[in-house]
Structure formats: C-alpha cells, structure tokens
Amino acid sequence: xxxxxxxxxxxxxxxxxxxxxxxxxxxxxxxxxxxxxxxxxxxxxxxxxxxxxxxxxxxxxxxxxxxxxxxxxxxxxxxxxxxxxxxxxxxxxxxxxxxxxxxxxxxxxxxxxxxxxxxxxxxxxxxxxxxxxxxxxxxxxxxxxxxxxxxxxxxxxxxxxxxxxxxxxxxxxxxxxxxxxxxxxxxxxxxxxxxxxxxxxxxxxxxxxxxxxxxxxxxxxxxxxxxxxxxxxxxxxxxxxxxxxxxxxxxxxxxxxxxxxxxxxxxxxxxxxxxxxxxxxxxxxxxxxxxxxxxxxxxxxxxxxxxxxxxxxxxxxxxxxxxxxxxxxxxxxxxxxxxxxxxxxxxxxxxxxxxxxxxxxxxxxxxxxxxxxxxxxxxxxxxxxxxxxxxxxxxxxxxxxxxxxxxxxxxxxxxxxxxxxxxxxxxxxxxxxxxxxxxxxxxxxxxxxxxxxxxxxxxxxxxxxxxxxxxxxxxxx
Amino acid sequence: xxxxxxxxxxxxxxxxxxxxxxxxxxxxxxxxxxxxxxxxxxxxxxxxxxxxxxxxxxxxxxxxxxxxxxxxxxxxxxxxxxxxxxxxxxxxxxxxxxxxxxxxxxxxxxxxxxxxxxxxxxxxxxxxxxxxxxxxxxxxxxxxxxxxxxxxxxxxxxxxxxxxxxxxxxxxxxxxxxxxxxxxxxxxxxxxxxxxxxxxxxxxxxxxxxxxxxxxxxxxxxxxxxxxxxxxxxxxxxxxxxxxxxxxxxxxxxxxxxxxxxxxxxxxxxxxxxxxxxxxxxxxxxxxxxxxxxxxxxxxxxxxxxxxxxxxxxxxxxxxxxxxxxxxxx
Numbered sequence: 180x181x182x183x184x185x186x187x188x189x190x191x192x193x194x195x196x197x198x199x200x201x202x203x204x205x206x207x208x209x210x211x212x213x214x215x216x217x218x219x220x221x222x223x224x225x226x227x228x229x230x231x232x233x234x235x236x237x238x239x240x241x242x243x244x245x246x247x248x249x250x251x252x253x254x255x256x257x258x259x260x261x262x263x264x265x266x267x268x269x270x271x272x273x274x275x276x277x278x279x280x281x282x283x284x285x286x287x288x289x290x291x292x293x294x295x296x297x298x299x300x301x302x303x304x305x306x307x308x309x310x311x312x313x314x315x316x317x318x319x320x321x322x323x324x325x326x327x328x329x330x331x332x333x334x335x336x337x338x339x340x341x342x343x344x345x346x347x348x349x350x351x352x353x354x355x356x357x358x359x360x361x362x363x364x365x366x367x368x369x370x371x372x373x374x375x376x377x378x379x380x381x382x383x384x385x386x387x388x389x390x391x392x393x394x395x396x397x398x399x400x401x402x403x404x405x406x407x408x409x410x411x412x413x414x415x416x417x418x419x420x421x422x423x424x425x426x427x428x429x430x431x432x433x434x435x436x437x438x439x440x441x442x443x444x445x446x447x448x449x450x451x452x453x454x455x456x457x458x459x460x461x462x463x464x465x466x467x468x469x470x471x472x473x474x475x476x477x478x479x480x481x482x483x484x485x486x487x488x489x490x491x492x493x494x495x496x497x498x499x500x501x502x503x504x505x506x507x508x509x510x511x512x513x514x515x516x517x518x519x520x521x522x523x524x525x526x527x528x529x530x531x532x533x534x535x536x537x538x539x540x541x542x543x544x545x546x547x548x549x550x551x552x553x554x555x556x557x558x559x560x561x562x563x564x565x566x567x568x569x570x571x572x573x574x575x576x577x578x579x580x581x582x583x584x585x586x587x588x589x590x591x592x593x594x595x596x597x598x599x600x601x602x603x604x605x606x607x608x609x610x611x612x613x614x615x616x617x618x619x620x621x622x623x624x625x626x627x628x629x630x631x632x633x634x635x636x637x638x639x640x641x642x643x644x645x646x647x648x649x650x651x652x653x654x655x656x
Numbered sequence: 657x658x659x660x661x662x663x664x665x666x667x668x669x670x671x672x673x674x675x676x677x678x679x680x681x682x683x684x685x686x687x688x689x690x691x692x693x694x695x696x697x698x699x700x701x702x703x704x705x706x707x708x709x710x711x712x713x714x715x716x717x718x719x720x721x722x723x724x725x726x727x728x729x730x731x732x733x734x735x736x737x738x739x740x741x742x743x744x745x746x747x748x749x750x751x752x753x754x755x756x757x758x759x760x761x762x763x764x765x766x767x768x769x770x771x772x773x774x775x776x777x778x779x780x781x782x783x784x785x786x787x788x789x790x791x792x793x794x795x796x797x798x799x800x801x802x803x804x805x806x807x808x809x810x811x812x813x814x815x816x817x818x819x820x821x822x823x824x825x826x827x828x829x830x831x832x833x834x835x836x837x838x839x840x841x842x843x844x845x846x847x848x849x850x851x852x853x854x855x856x857x858x859x860x861x862x863x864x865x866x867x868x869x870x871x872x873x874x875x876x877x878x879x880x881x882x883x884x885x886x887x888x889x890x891x892x893x894x895x896x897x898x899x900x901x902x903x904x905x906x907x908x909x910x911x912x913x914x915x916x917x918x919x920x921x922x923x924x925x926x927x928x929x930x931x932x933x934x935x936x937x938x939x940x941x942x943x944x945x946x947x948x949x950x951x952x953x954x955x956x957x958x959x960x961x962x963x964x965x966x967x968x969x970x971x972x973x974x975x976x977x978x979x980x981x982x983x984x985x986x
Contacts, residue, residue: 204772214764222755288751292812294718296768297741455718651757651794 207298211306219276219310221647226640228272228314233321233636237629239264240325244625253515253578256556257329258336259418262343263411265322267383269315269347270354270407274375276311277358282371282457291455304450308359315351319344321632328625331515339418346410346434353406353438354379356445363449366457382407403429406437419556421574498526499605501535501591507611512579520573520607522591524565531593531602533562535573539612542584553580582616667694669819669852670715675724677710677876684710685721686876692820692852692869697842699863699884700856701973702873703981708856709748709824711873715854716745716822729819741769744818746809748825748856754798758789758808761797762815769816776815783811787841803834810841814849821845824856835859839866864888864973872980879980888976895975896933896950898957899965905931911960917949929965 219225243257284290293303323340330336358375365371385401385408402408409430416422416430500523510516524530537558539549551558555577562571579585587610593602670692677685685707692698702708713719715726717736726733729742752761759780766776784793787807792800800808806826813821823842827835843866846853857863863870863884870887872880880887900908905923912921912933919936935949950969957964 204770204775205767207768210764210767218753218755222753287753288747288749289753291718291745291747292750292765293768295716295740295743295745295747296765297737297770298768299737455713651796 206302207296208302208306208309211293211298211303212309215307215310216313219313221643224276225314226636226643228275229317229321230633230636230640232268232272232318233632235268236261236265236322236325237625237633240329240625241629243329253554253556253576254329254331254333255335255339255419255576258326258333258339259415259556261322261326261329262339262347262418263414265318266343266347266350266410266414267407269318270350271379272314272318273312273351273355274358274379275372276314277308277355278362278365278371278375279368280307280311280359281362281453282365282368283362285366285455285457286368294453294455300453301446301450304359304363304445304453308355308445311355311359312351315347319347324628324632325625328628335418335421342414342417346414349434349438350406350410353434353441356438356441360441360445360449363445363453364457364459379407404433406434409433421557499524499530499533499591499593501589501605501607503589503607503610505610506608507613509613509615510579511615512582515576515578516612517574517576518610520575520589521570522562522565522573523570524567527567529567530565531596532564533571534592534594535560535562536590536592537575537577537587538590539577539585539587542586546583547581549581549585554578579612579614582614585612585614586610587612668692669694669729670726670854672711672715672726673724675711675714675721675726677707677714677719677721683876685714688724688873688876688878690871690878690881692854694819694852695846695850696868697846697853697855697866699867699870700854700873701860701863701870701977706873707876708873710876712822712824712854712856716740716743741816742819744813744816744821744851746806746813746821746823746826748828750805750809750812752797752800752805752808754796756797757794758784758797758800758811759793761808762811765812765815779815780811783814784808786814786844787811788837803830803838806830806834806838807841810838810845814845817849818851820852820854822854822856825858826855827857827859827862835862842866860974860977870973872977874981880976884973888973896935896953896967896969898931898933898953898967899929900931900957900962901965902929904962905929907960908957908962911956911962912953915952915956917952 240257240261243260246257281290284293294300322343326340326343327336330339357378358371361374361378362371365374382405385398385405402412409432413427413430416427417424502521502523504519504521508516520535522533522535537551537555539551539554541547541549555575557575560573560575562573565571575589577587589607590604591607592604595602668691672691673689675685675688676683688707688711690698700708700712710719714721714733715728717733717739721733728739731738731742733739756764759777762780762783763773763776766779767773769776771779781790781793784790787810789804789807789811792804797805797808810823810826813823826842827838830838839862842853842855845851855863855867867884869882870880870884871878872887898908908931909921909923912918912931917935918933920932920934922932922934923930933953935953950967954964954967
C-alpha cells in the first residue's frame with residue numbers, strides 16, 4: 180500500500196470515528212436500567228429476595244390468620260400488620276440492593292468501565308436507581324392477595340391497599356436512594372451495608388421503646404421525626420383507627436421530607452460527583468456545619484407541622500346519654516361483631532370534649548379476665564364537644580377471642596377541664612355476648628396462598644434459568 | 657495553552673502539558689508533559705509509586721488533575737465527557753460481571769457509546785472476531801480464562817473505535833503464549849486502526865519489543881522520554897557479559913581490547929570466568945537494539961579459539977530503567 184492509500188485509509192478511519200460519536204440512539208439511563216434490570220432479575224439477587232419475601236409473608240399471614248381464628252386479632256389489624264411488615268421487609272431489601280449498587284461494583288472492579296463511557300453520571304445513577312426500585316412493585320403485588328384474604332371483606336380494604344401502596348412507594352424511593360447515596364460515598368461494600376443498615380435499625384428503634392415512651396409527648400415527637408415510625412403510625416391510624424388523612428398527616432411529613440432530601444442529595448449532589456474511589460466529597464466535609472443546620476431546620480419543620488391547632492375547650496358538664504343498637508348476640512370466635520353507639524347531649528349548653536370507651540367483663544367468675552385491647556384495636560373514640568341537643572354516632576367492631584359468656588358496655592366521659600377537676604362517666608346498657616370457640620387448620624383460607632406464591636416464584640426462577648441457559652446454548656444470548 | 661495548539665499536528669492524538677496532582681500535599685505528579693502520535697505505541701514505565709496510575713487516571717478522566725491540561729484528538733481536558741468518547745481503556749484490574757456473555761457485555765457498552773442495539777451487536781461480533789473470541793461470543797464471561805478476559809477487555813476498549821487506547825498491564829498473569837498473542841494484538845491496534853496506544857507494563861522486554869516511544873516516570877516526573885532507541889542510547893552501560901573457562905580469561909581480554917569499539921574489558925565482576933565488555937557507541941553510532949556489536953565480540957572470541965560457555969547482553973531498556981531510577985534514588 181502506498182503512502183497516499185495509507186493516508187486515505189487513515190482519514191476514513193478517523194471519519195468513521197467522528198461519524199459514530201454522535202446521535203445516541205437510547206438515553207444512557209435506559210440502557211443502564213435495562214442492563215441492571217436483567218442482572219437483578221435474571222442472574223442477580225432479585226428473584227431470590229422475592230422468594231424469601233414471599234415465604235416470610237406466607238408465614239406471617241398464616242400466623243395472623245391463626246390468631247384471627249382464635250380471635251386474637253381482628254381483620255383490620257391483620258391488614259395493617261401485613262402491610263407494615265411488607266413495607267418494612269421491602270425497605271430492608273431495597274436498602275441492601277441500593278447499598279450494593281456502587282460500592283459493590285467498586286469491589287468487583289466493574290465500575291471503572293462504566294465511568295469510562297461518555298454516559299452522563301446522573302443518568303447512570305438514575306438507571307441503577309430505577310432498576311433497584313423495581314423490587315417494590317413486585318413485592319407489593321405479592322402482598323395484595325394476602326391483604327385481600329386477611330381483610331375478610333372489611334370495607335377498609337381499598338383504602339388500606341392504596342395507603343400501603345403510597346407509603347411503600349414513598350419509602351422505597353427514599354430508602355433505595357439512601358442506600359445508593361451511602362454506596363456512592365463508600366469505598367467498600369462492607370462500609371456501605373453497615374452504615375445503611377445501622378441507620379435503618381435506628382429508624383426502627385422507637386418501636387422497641389416501652390409503651391409509655393411511645394405514647395407520651397416525646398414518643399409522639401419521635402414518631403413524627405422518624406420517617407419509618409411516622410409512616411407506620413400513619414398506616415395504623417388510617418387502617419385500624421378509622422382516622423382521616425388530615426388527622427394523621429403530621430406523621431407523614433418526616434417520610435416526605437426524608438425522601439425529598441435524599442433525592443436532592445442523590446441526584447443533584449452525589450450523582451454528578453460519582454467517582455471510582457468513593458469517599459464523602461470535600462464540599463460536604465467542609466460544609467458540615469451547614470449540613471447540621473439544614474438537618475435541624477428540617478426537624479423543626481416536621482415538628483411545627485405536627486403541632487395541632489389548639490382546640491377551644493368548653494368547660495361544661497351537661498347531662499349525657501349513650502345508647503347501643505344491640506342487646507345480645509351469639510357469635511363464634513373468629514367472627515366479627517359490628518355495632519353502633521349514639522351519644523346525646525340533652526343539656527341546654529354545649530358539652531366538653533367527650534371520650535367513649537369500651538369495657539368487656541367475663542360473666543364466669545372462674546373465667547379469664549378480658550382485655551378489650553385483644554378484642555378490638557379501637558377501644559376508645561374521641562368526640563368533639565356536642566352542642567345542646569346534638570348527638571354523635573360511633574361505629575365499633577369487636578372480634579371475640581375466647582369462648583364464654585360476656586357482658587360488654589360503653590361509657591361516655593366528658594373531658595375534665597383542668598388537673599384538679601373530675602367528671603361523671605355515663606354508661607350504656609350492656610350487650611350480652613355468648614361466644615362459641617371455633618378453630619380451623621386453614622385459618623382464613625390463607626394456607627394455599629402462603630404455600631402457592633413461593634412455589635410459583637420458584638417455578639418462575641427455574642424457568643428463567645432454563646430459558647437463559649437455552650439462549651446461551653443456542654448462541655442467542 | 658490554546659486548543660488550537662493541539663490541533664496543529666494532525667497525527668498528534670494526545671498532548672499532556674504540565675499535569676500536576678497531589679494527595680494531601682504529597683505530590684504524585686510533578687509536571688507531566690508528553691505527546692503521542694497516531695499509530696504509535698508509547699511505553700509508560702516507572703517503578704511502583706512513580707505516578708503511572710495517577711497519570712493514566714487523569715488522562716482517562718477518572719481523576720482530575722490539580723493543574724495542567726491535556727488534549728485527546730484536539731479535545732481539551734475541560735470536556736471529560738467528550739474525551740471519554742475518544743479513548744479506550746483496559747484498566748489494570750478490570751472486573752467483569754460473570755453472568756453475562758461476551759457479546760452481551762460488548763453490546764451493552766456499544767450502546768452506551770451511542771449505537772443502537774443492532775449496530776452494537778454487529779460491531780461487537782466484529783470485535784470479538786478481531787480479538788479471537790468469536791467462538792466464545794455466547795459463553796458466559798465467568799467461564800473465560802484470564803487471557804480471554806484480557807482480550808475481551810481489549811475488545812471493550814475498542815468498542816468506540818478510540819483515537820487513543822490505554823492498556824494498563826495487559827499481559828499481567830498471562831502465560832508466555834498469551835503474552836505474545838496479546839502483544840501482537842496491541843501492535844495490530846496501533847498499525848491497522850491508526851490509534852495511539854499507551855502501554856503500561858512492568859515487563860520491560862515487551863515494551864522494548866513493541867513500543868515505538870517510551871516515557872519513564874519516577875517520583876511523579878519524567879526522567880527519560882523519546883523513542884525506545886533514543887532512550888536506550890542514553891545508557892552509559894552498553895555491556896555484554898561473556899562466560900568463558902577461567903584459563904582463557906587473559907587471552908580473551910587481549911583479543912577484545914584489540915577491537916576498535918571496545919571501551920573496557922574487566923574480569924572483576926566477582927564470578928570466575930565472567931568478562932564484562934563495555935562498548936563505546938560514540939565511535940560508530942551502532943544501534944544497541946540491533947546488536948551488531950555483540951555479534952562482533954562473540955565472533956572475535958570464536959576466531960581466537962576461545963570457548964564461550966554463555967553470554968548475556970546488557971544495555972537494553974531494562975538496564976536503562978534500572979540505571980536511571982537508581983540515579984534518581986541516589
């Protein structure tokens with residue numbers, strides 16, 4: 180080949196290079212997302228984690244349903260606990276996936292090749308993030324049949340499923356992002372997992388506090404500040420206690436602010452600075468005090484959002500009446516009983532804020548003492564002051580847990596005006612309950628689901644591996 | 657420095673100007689400046705801790721320099737994303753996902769460099785053929801041998817038809833045949849693709865064999881650079897060591913001292929029967945790479961009837977490297 184020909188060839192090569200360097204056909208995040216999704220679900224941890232998750236959910240649902248058969252747990256509480264567990268375990272899984280995303284690649288020496296491509300770093304992070312959160316929709320899909328079955332036709336089902344989906348999505352986004360953020364800044368997978376799981380456990384810690392500590396002012400404050408606890412409390416109040424979103428909204432702010440904060444940090448700050456060696460960027464190290472101030476401001480914001488407007492109390496004690504709509508009932512354990520109460524203010528002045536409480540006593544002198552908490556997740560309801568002649572109705576549900584003869588009665592108590600005063604409770608007529616104990620091997624019909632879903636997932640896994648192997652063997656990988 | 661300076665020479669594909677980098681006040685690079693032409697292979701040498709990895713990381717945009725500038729194919733280091741589209745890199749410790757086939761991996765990276773899936777797949781198949789992995793294109797990377805993974809790494813580095821290719825210890829851990837095949841592949845990349853290649857290696861013989869140019873780094877700065885021939889010629893010791901029976905030492909000394917290009921012959925090397933023959937290239941300008949002088953020495957001894965038990969040549973890149981780095985340490 181002569182010199183001219185060589186140069187012509189060289190120019191052609193250079194020309195080809197220039198021609199190919201433009202017009203990217205797919206955005207980088209989509210390419211990374213597809214690759215990560217395949218890696219997570221076909222060869223990675225995804226399907227195994229889901230298998231573990233479905234087994235966990237099956238076992239816990241079976242236990243809940245068994246308790247329900249013994250009337251230890253009403254459907255609303257089972258739904259709440261199932262959703263709460265589903266979210267807690269999904270977050271744990273999301274955190275593991277997120278925490279491995281970059282530090283894991285660093286350890287496996289696969290990150291450098293990715294960083295050497297012209298793909299925008301933020302798009303790389305976005306692609307990985309979307310793939311990582313793909314676990315949550317499937318986890319929730321697996322959860323839905325369990326919740327439907329455990330609801331036993333309760334009318335809160337749709338609200339429960341929507342609330343669970345919203346909270347789970349919000350927290351999955353936040354915790355996956357948090358795991359990835361730690362992973363971007365960690366130079367080893369061990370550090371990343373340790374930091375992520377420590378923070379996760381810290382968020383779970385308030386549950387371990389004694390009951391008093393959880394219900395006092397500090398307990399309430401902690402719940403409001405803790406995104407995990409706040410969301411859980413929100414879920415419980417909506418499903419179990421019939422509260423409206425407006426009433427328990429303050430418990431949601433911590434999760435929302437946490438998610439927003441993580442998103443800002445992940446996509447606006449950490450992603451563009453993604454590097455091979457990890458480590459917290461100098462900018463953050465230098466602005467530590469500014470970061471602390473921002474965190475404190477966020478805490479202040481959450482607290483201020485949680486302060487309910489003070490309600491004007493009317494200091495009056497009017498003659499009150501409380502009635503129930505049934506007199507007696509024969510029922511089996513595991514069945515639920517719905518009834519209503521009506522509180523009437525027959526005085527000429529407005530009442531104080533009122534509290535209606537449920538009481539159950541065993542009529543058998545040798546029988547067990549009844550704890551109404553075991554029979555109903557809601558043994559107290561609070562009513563705003565009633566105007567003169569006004570009445571208010573309340574709906575109650577109980578699930579008798581033990582066979583026997585019981586008397587149930589309701590009392591209405593006006594709220595005392597100050598520390599030194601008291602008030603007179605007023606009782607309703609009693610409801611006589613005759614409870615027949617019943618147990619079943621397949622409580623709530625949950626057994627086929629508890630066994631079937633893990634088996635289906637295992638079959639799916641085997642099929643996936645088989646198709647993959649066949650693809651490789653036939654050269655169509 | 658302006659961008660146009662880098663564009664003045666069309667075949668210059670890489671130009672580094674006064675690159676500096678420190679880690680917590682400890683300087684790792686102290687003013688690195690060099691250039692690379694298209695179609696040439698540049699050996700990047702230096703002892704451990706000399707700053708090679710830092711230099712490569714800066715030039716491949718993985719790390720930012722504290723000061724200085726570099727250009728790849730005329731693109732300034734101020735545009736790292738654009739530079740990444742022009743370079744191909746085989747890092748020293750390149751990991752691969754094990755549960756993916758060779759062609760899937762290359763297709764993925766091809767797409768990240770802007771090709772459609774079909775284009776990337778076709779191009780990947782061509783590259784796998786170029787590196788001799790076409791038979792294993794659909795095998796999982798986890799089943800590849802080390803040599804195959806290195807070749808796959810090179811294919812990945814070529815996925816964007818780069819202007820400059822960085823190869824960091826590409827032959828590390830390979831058997832001699834694997835090393836040879838890989839070096840031939842590196843030569844092919846430079847010659848047929850007309851790419852500039854930067855080859856980092858501790859195996860000086862392979863640098864000497866295939867590189868056109870060499871840069872020797874020590875304590876973050878260049879202590880020697882130029883074509884391999886030029887650098888080797890700078891060596892003070894172009895030495896041939898000959899092993900002969902002890903009784904022939906004096907005869908051999910006399911025979912060799914009579915040759916015109918011999919500077920000094922000494923037997924005091926500590927081992928009986930070994931003669932150190934120092935040559936003076938300033939007299940005839942012979943290239944030590946071609947080694948005609950060594951042949952003349954051996955021929956003279958044979959003609960004088962002196963049996964040669966063995967011999968070893970000194971004065972190659974290895975000796976230059978040792979000598980230069982030794983001088984800096986002293």
